[in-house]
Amino acid sequence: MQRGPPRIVSSWGNVARGEHHVYGFRSRFEDFPDIPGESTILPFGNGRSYGDSCLNVGGALLETRFLDRFIRFDADQGILGCEAGVQLADILRVVVPAGWLPCVLPGTQYVTVGGAIANDVHGKNHHRAGTFGCHVTRFELLRPDGERMSCSAQETPDWFAATIGGLGLTGLVTWAEMRLRRVAGPWLDVESIRCADLHELLELSMESAKDFEYTVAWVDCLAQGRRLGRGIVQRANHAGSGATGRRPAAGAGFAVPFAPPVSVVNSATLRLCNAGHYHRRARRTRTVEHYQRFFFPLDGIRHWNRLYGPRGFHQYQCLIPGESAAESVRRLLGAIAAAGEGSLLAVLKCFGDRASPGLLSFPRSGITLALDFPNRGAALAALFERLDAIVAQSGGRLYPAKDARMPGRLFRAGYPRLEEFLRFTHPRCSSSFWRRVMARA
Amino acid sequence: MTRALIIGATSAIAEATARGLARRGAALYLVGRNAQRVAAIAADLRTRGASQVEQEAMDVNDFAAHEAMLDRAMRAAGGLDIVLIAHGTLSDQQACEESVQLTMHELSTNALSVVALCTRIAPRLSAQGGGTLAVISSVAADRGRRSNYVYGSAKALVSAYLSGLRQRLSPAGVQVLTIKPGFVDTPMTAAFAKGPLWASPQRIAAGILSAIDKRRDVVYLPGFWRPVMWIIRMIPERIFKRVAL
Numbered sequence: 001m002q003r004g005p006p007r008i009v010s011s012w013g014n015v016a017r018g019e020h021h022v023y024g025f026r027s028r029f030e031d032f033p034d035i036p037g038e039s040t041i042l043p044f045g046n047g048r049s050y051g052d053s054c055l056n057v058g059g060a061l062l063e064t065r066f067l068d069r070f071i072r073f074d075a076d077q078g079i080l081g082c083e084a085g086v087q088l089a090d091i092l093r094v095v096v097p098a099g100w101l102p103c104v105l106p107g108t109q110y111v112t113v114g115g116a117i118a119n120d121v122h123g124k125n126h127h128r129a130g131t132f133g134c135h136v137t138r139f140e141l142l143r144p145d146g147e148r149m150s151c152s153a154q155e156t157p158d159w160f161a162a163t164i165g166g167l168g169l170t171g172l173v174t175w176a177e178m179r180l181r182r183v184a185g186p187w188l189d190v191e192s193i194r195c196a197d198l199h200e201l202l203e204l205s206m207e208s209a210k211d212f213e214y215t216v217a218w219v220d221c222l223a224q225g226r227r228l229g230r231g232i233v234q235r236a237n238h239a240g241s242g243a244t245g246r247r248p249a250a251g252a253g254f255a256v257p258f259a260p261p262v263s264v265v266n267s268a269t270l271r272l273c274n275a276g277h278y279h280r281r282a283r284r285t286r287t288v289e290h291y292q293r294f295f296f297p298l299d300g301i302r303h304w305n306r307l308y309g310p311r312g313f314h315q316y317q318c319l320i321p322g323e324s325a326a327e328s329v330r331r332l333l334g335a336i337a338a339a340g341e342g343s344l345l346a347v348l349k350c351f352g353d354r355a356s357p358g359l360l361s362f363p364r365s366g367i368t369l370a371l372d373f374p375n376r377g378a379a380l381a382a383l384f385e386r387l388d389a390i391v392a393q394s395g396g397r398l399y400p401a402k403d404a405r406m407p408g409r410l411f412r413a414g415y416p417r418l419e420e421f422l423r424f425t426h427p428r429c430s431s432s433f434w435r436r437v438m439a440r441a
Numbered sequence: 442m443t444r445a446l447i448i449g450a451t452s453a454i455a456e457a458t459a460r461g462l463a464r465r466g467a468a469l470y471l472v473g474r475n476a477q478r479v480a481a482i483a484a485d486l487r488t489r490g491a492s493q494v495e496q497e498a499m500d501v502n503d504f505a506a507h508e509a510m511l512d513r514a515m516r517a518a519g520g521l522d523i524v525l526i527a528h529g530t531l532s533d534q535q536a537c538e539e540s541v542q543l544t545m546h547e548l549s550t551n552a553l554s555v556v557a558l559c560t561r562i563a564p565r566l567s568a569q570g571g572g573t574l575a576v577i578s579s580v581a582a583d584r585g586r587r588s589n590y591v592y593g594s595a596k597a598l599v600s601a602y603l604s605g606l607r608q609r610l611s612p613a614g615v616q617v618l619t620i621k622p623g624f625v626d627t628p629m630t631a632a633f634a635k636g637p638l639w640a641s642p643q644r645i646a647a648g649i650l651s652a653i654d655k656r657r658d659v660v661y662l663p664g665f666w667r668p669v670m671w672i673i674r675m676i677p678e679r680i681f682k683r684v685a686l
Contacts, residue, residue: 005632005633005634007632007633007634008634021632022632023631023632024627024628024629024630024631024632026453026627026628027478027481028481029477029478029481063628063631065628066453066627069481069482069484069485070484070485070488070489071481071485071488072484072488073488094488094489094490
């Protein structure tokens with residue numbers, strides 16, 4: 001493998017970017033590449049992390065795009081083994097026709113299995129299924145020094161817990177095996193219910209968790225006063241085998257061909273979109289939706305991240321645990337609405353209490369709130385500081401996969417098992433995120 | 442059901458093409474040098490929908506092994522609809538300039554082994570009364586350039602050979618397809634920044650399958666390389682010799 005000149009790599013939010021030496025990896029039998037003595041390296045899947053957790057500016061990236069072979073699919077037992085660069089989209093193409101589905105699906109199918117493990121991603125069924133890592137049965141970890149480890153919760157509980165949610169810092173996951181869940185077909189019965197304020201929205205979200213496998217809420221982040229936290233709760237279950245609905249159009253659909261010179265998302269367009277979305281449909285609607293539309297509404301628009309213009313965007317995803325979570329969420333939404341910032345993408349979800357397997361896994365019992373913000377520099381930074389203060393006071397945490405700016409102390413306070421995790425990182429593995437949050441300033 | 446033999450099955454373009462065939466439910470016979478990697482690709486293709494996958498390890502420079510391999514491949518599925526020859530090495534031009542032995546070896550891998558295989562495949566397809574022989578050449582075959590003329594001349598030999606073979610096999614209903622990819626984004630080129638001239642193996646594979654379906658003779662992949670290479674071929678030698686390409 002030749003070492004070429006460094007090249008610019010950026011992540012999904014387009015706020016973090018920089019030069020990297022990029023190494024390819026094409027088969028799970030291959031050795032870890034030789035990198036120069038002083039350099040560090042980070043496994044890189046499909047680059048769908050929003051901030052700098054998937055970047056290693058000034059160092060090296062190990063691309064897993066071509067590490068994308070299925071190893072085995074047991075269609076009777078629902079077990080799938082594959083290399084780490086396989087994307088969830090590829091898995092769906094193979095397993096859905098056979099009546100199976102991955103147990104946990106995040107908001108995009110264009111993530112690799114390795115990335116889903118390294119960030120221990122979650123989905124709309126967290127209150128039932130927990131995180132992606134809860135369903136991973138085993139994987140192989142290849143350390144930069146060449147050591148190969150077969151990891152499972154039984155054989156190597158410590159390495160297993162460190163690598164799931166471990167941000168790629170323990171080494172390269174070369175392959176993984178996971179359990180799937182049975183589905184009768186690709187359809188879901190979806191109910192959408194409009195809620196006039198935060199109280200109603202949270203009540204309905206909590207209540208829906210009992211009878212619905214999937215729950216998620218969209219929040220109108222500009223609504224203030226008595227309308228604060230108004231939104232739409234979406235809840236769904238898999239439909240029976242007889243169900244059918246409108247199939248998504250074949251092919252990749254619409255693409256944003258280039259980044260417009262300024263963000264298309266601004267306060268004027270946002271006000272219109274949010275009000276429109278809130279009032280678009282009847283108070284309560286029931287539909288049958290294809291899983292592609294239900295799980296991955298944004299995947300229909302390729303390169304949607306370009307809509308935010310060349311300055312990119314930040315996502316702020318926090319988790320507030322405990323009894324007083326509702327009050328903290330009210331304060332967060334109040335601060336955001338008062339600043340008039342945000343975007344159409346504002347999502348609230350009540351996590352369940354199934355324990356996450358990773359030492360650094362983001363999800364835990366509580367309420368998570370995720371919002372996109374066009375990058376407007378200092379004004380946005382000031383808002384983030386106000387939000388950080390509320391998160392810190394509530395004993396909450398931010399999600400590294402979405403982050404390009406959290407202060408190190410907020411990260412260290414939010415992840416109490418950090419000290420334990422440090423025993424498993426490899427000195428040759430690092431990331432821009434890691435250096436940023438671990439720098440003691 | 443399509444029955445295909447793929448030689449050089451571990452190459453990125455061959456693997457992407459095999460995945461396209463697997464999605465169509467094809468029966469595949471894979472040949473590659475590294476047994477472990479060929480076996481891993483076979484398992485992957487079974488999962489992706491191939492109706493049957495068999496594989497064997499063979500070094501294309503072992504010409505004596507070709508005949509028995511072809512026998513086994515023909516027997517495995519009772520005939521062959523497609524033979525894709527995709528093996529090759531991207532020769533190190535500078536090292537070749539300093540070594541006769543290396544140059545001869547590169548010519549053997551990229552040209553002579555292909556000729557040896559085609560010589561044995563031609564009568565089989567002809568006797569069958571049809572089928573497709575698809576061979577990966579390169580845009581580099583269109584003109585020798587100082588940066589890669591050992592590789593380019595090997596591919597030029599292949600292109601010229603296929604042109605003649607096409608005339609010979611055409612009456613028998615056999616399609617001979619010359620595939621000329623440009624820059625392809627593979628794990629071997631991960632280090633380089635990719636400009637607009639680069640194409641993914643998936644895109645090349647889709648072009649190969651479509652060219653087979655349409656019974657084309659020579660395809661440039663992506664298609665923009667056809668006019669680009671036409672221009673490069675038109676440059677007079679007395680000017681070309683002073684150009685750094």
